[in-house]
Amino acid sequence: MGNLWTVLTHAHSLAGPVLMLLYPLYASVMAIESPSKIDDEQWLAYWILYSFLTLVEMLLQPLFEWVPIWYDVKLILAAWLVLPQFKGAAFLYERLVRERILKRHPKSFSPTSSPKGKPKSKTKLVDFITHKKGEHEAY
Numbered sequence: 001m002g003n004l005w006t007v008l009t010h011a012h013s014l015a016g017p018v019l020m021l022l023y024p025l026y027a028s029v030m031a032i033e034s035p036s037k038i039d040d041e042q043w044l045a046y047w048i049l050y051s052f053l054t055l056v057e058m059l060l061q062p063l064f065e066w067v068p069i070w071y072d073v074k075l076i077l078a079a080w081l082v083l084p085q086f087k088g089a090a091f092l093y094e095r096l097v098r099e100r101i102l103k104r105h106p107k108s109f110s111p112t113s114s115p116k117g118k119p120k121s122k123t124k125l126v127d128f129i130t131h132k133k134g135e136h137e138a139y
Contacts, residue, residue, distance in 0.1 A: 019078050019082060042089055
């Protein structure tokens, strides 16, 4: 029974990084490479909310130390934000974050265009990050 409890404890402690970092990292890379804009929005919203959650957790750490189920609540919240069945990150972004941004900057913020008025292009970002054939520097 002791070995089973040890395995469950280690699995529980690995669930957080896998659910909150590894899977979103993989899904974000896949979203960048896909032609759809919907998954891009989901994962950008996730990283915005994850950053905010991490900041709040850092600030309120002394308080959360007294809440014994905080890690479990955080895992459930992260699962709701991450899992494609729920799309919690996109939901929270649309309901909370986007409304506040549009209230503060109604004219200067246009989600479909760049600051110069041209539509955003994903291929320019990918071309910037990746080298084209023959552009590698010799070391």
